[in-house]
Amino acid sequence: MSELHSPVVDVDRFLRIGNQASKGKERRARTLDRRTDATTRPDEDAEDWVSEPARRVPVAERVDVLVEEYLGGTVSRVGMESVSWWQYNDAVKSDGLVKDLEDLAKSMRATSTFPYNDGLNLTSEPFKRVADAFASRHGVRCLFATVVVEAIMEGQKLTGVLVENIAGRQALLAGVCVDCSGNADVLHRAGGRFTVLPADQRMGVTQVFSVSNVDKAAFLRYTEKKGATYNNWGNDGGEKECETEWKQETQGGEGDLRTPYLEREFQEAETRGVLPKDSNISGSWSTLTDDGELLNLNLVHMKGDALNPYEVSSMAQQGREKVADAISALRTIPGCEQCKLRTFSNNLGVRDSRKCVARYNLTGSDALGCSRFEDSVCVLPQIVDGYGVLVLGSEGGEVEVPLRGFQCDVDNLMVAGRCFAGDHVSHCLTRNIKCCMLTGQAAGGIAAAALGAGETVWGLRAEDARATLRRCGFRCDVEDDGMVSSS
Numbered sequence: 177m178s179e180l181h182s183p184v185v186d187v188d189r190f191l192r193i194g195n196q197a198s199k200g201k202e203r204r205a206r207t208l209d210r211r212t213d214a215t216t217r218p219d220e221d222a223e224d225w226v227s228e229p230a231r232r233v234p235v236a237e238r239v240d241v242l243v244e245e246y247l248g249g250t251v252s253r254v255g256m257e258s259v260s261w262w263q264y265n266d267a268v269k270s271d272g273l274v275k276d277l278e279d280l281a282k283s284m285r286a287t288s289t290f291p292y293n294d295g296l297n298l299t300s301e302p303f304k305r306v307a308d309a310f311a312s313r314h315g316v317r318c319l320f321a322t323v324v325v326e327a328i329m330e331g332q333k334l335t336g337v338l339v340e341n342i343a344g345r346q347a348l349l350a351g352v353c354v355d356c357s358g359n360a361d362v363l364h365r366a367g368g369r370f371t372v373l374p375a376d377q378r379m380g381v382t383q384v385f386s387v388s389n390v391d392k393a394a395f396l397r398y399t400e401k402k403g404a405t406y407n408n409w410g411n412d413g414g415e416k417e418c419e420t421e422w423k424q425e426t427q428g429g430e431g432d433l434r435t436p437y438l439e440r441e442f443q444e445a446e447t448r449g450v451l452p453k454d455s456n457i458s459g460s461w462s463t464l465t466d467d468g469e470l471l472n473l474n475l476v477h478m479k480g481d482a483l484n485p486y487e488v489s490s491m492a493q494q495g496r497e498k499v500a501d502a503i504s505a506l507r508t509i510p511g512c513e514q515c516k517l518r519t520f521s522n523n524l525g526v527r528d529s530r531k532c533v534a535r536y537n538l539t540g541s542d543a544l545g546c547s548r549f550e551d552s553v554c555v556l557p558q559i560v561d562g563y564g565v566l567v568l569g570s571e572g573g574e575v576e577v578p579l580r581g582f583q584c585d586v587d588n589l590m591v592a593g594r595c596f597a598g599d600h601v602s603h604c605l606t607r608n609i610k611c612c613m614l615t616g617q618a619a620g621g622i623a624a625a626a627l628g629a630g631e632t633v634w635g636l637r638a639e640d641a642r643a644t645l646r647r648c649g650f651r652c653d654v655e656d657d658g659m660v661s662s663s
Contacts, residue, residue: 186427191541204373205373205599206374209369210367211367233338233347240352242336242348243620247307247320249613250609251300252301252307254522258460258472260610261290261295261462262568264430265570266570267570268558270613272648277298290462291462322340323340324337325339327586329367333588336349337362352589352627354619356593356619357595358529359526364530367585368585371533379563381479381480381488381527382527383498383525384474384476385518386472388515388517390511390512393511395511404438412438412458435460436462437460438461438475438509442502451505455501458475459476460473475502483529495520496520500517503515503517528603530595531596532597534580534597535584536578536581538606539598539602543602544601546576548653550578553645554614554650555574555576555654555656556576556605558575576654579636582615582619583634588626589633590633592619593606593616628640
């Protein structure tokens with residue numbers, strides 16, 4: 177059972193908003209597994225197919241804990257630098273690995289400050305070195321350019337994965353696996369259940385980019401005069417309401433907080449013929465350097481199925497074309513008249529795909545009501561962003577996460593990060609970068625506890641998991657004091 181502890185947020189109101197899809201429909205996710213997922217299930221009646229011959233696969237590694245992820249995550253992969261954009265007023269400032277990463281990034285000159293609060297941005301290109309250094313200091317060995325293609329199972333327990341890389345197919349065996357892939361790829365291949373919304377009800381896919389040759393002083397004079405707030409999200413264009421997913425409802429005074437938001441400028445560009453009609457271009461920036469580089473431009477959004485490789489490929493090409501349109505419109509903004517493309521992000525920003533099904537799945541009520549759990553092993557700052565809802569946690573809200581949320585259908589596999597177990601409203605909490613880092617650190621501690629106790633993840637007791645995490649200085653519930661460094 178969960179217990180709600182939020183005196184600030186109107187839970188029922190925000191749940192109604194979050195559950196409402198376009199055209200009066202209600203968001204309803206389907207529960208699938210590999211056998212019932214039509215996008216990947218082989219068509220037995222297909223005329224054009226081949227049989228893959230059985231073969232012996234060499235074991236390349238036997239390890240205690242195996243993590244599938246992209247080193248640096250969304251920061252280095254997608255260019256989303258603003259990991260603390262929501263950190264206003266009394267919002268909780270996370271410690272543990274999150275704080276260690278920020279401290280290391282500062283020491284390596286790989287940070288900047290968010291424009292309207294004291295939150296740190298992790299600058300995407302230098303952060304790749306930071307991630308390398310962080311992994312090395314903690315004894316993590318990385319295997320790049322390697323893709324998980326199959327799960328190795330003993331009954332309901334995952335014992336390793338098959339991978340493909342330049343050496344061909346190899347087996348990696350592990351005591352515990354953690355899926356931080358962002359799409360629950362390992363869970364899917366292991367046959368575990370997941371939920372997924374219809375593609376047209378999911379959050380849009382983004383193509384982040386940055387530009388150079390910006391007149392910093394002129395641009396900042398313009399944005400200060402404009403004075404955008406969160407109340408402008410989706411309402412910045414006057415009488416014409418924004419037709420994008422930026423339209424969100426805020427709580428109390430949070431809507432009056434400043435934000436680096438651009439929308440009206442692109443609507444005016446459409447009116448003047450600079451942009452095509454209904455371009456769906458609007459959004460935010462995070463850093464403007466002294467060298468005139470405007471970074472983390474989160475302006476280009478597309479609808480499509482991020483689990484369909486053909487649609488992903490199409491959106492990658494479409495996104496680059498829309499960036500060219502966005503830059504043409506940016507040149508109508510004071511200070512950006514001579515701007516030019518600096519970088520595309522390495523990958524599209526996928527914000528919504530599979531969600532793990534576990535013994536307990538976080539709910540929207542948990543996220544909005546700051547739930548408490550007897551088996552809590554992790555504490556998240558209350559930042560809920562998406563599906564028409566925006567809660568910035570500026571009054572210090574925190575959400576506990578139970579051990580059961582890490583115990584999925586597949587034993588010895590945990591899913592952390594964006595695909596953590598929950599519904600679509602709680603997804604607006606767990607998808608945020610710092611929350612992904614915290615569930616990832618919790619999964620690592622749980623893995624260590626299970627191995628130390630000679631247990632599987634399913635059989636691990638909450639008190640054993642909490643004891644191991646606390647020895648690492650990790651907050652397991654809201655009553656825990658501030659953490660010591662985890663390094």
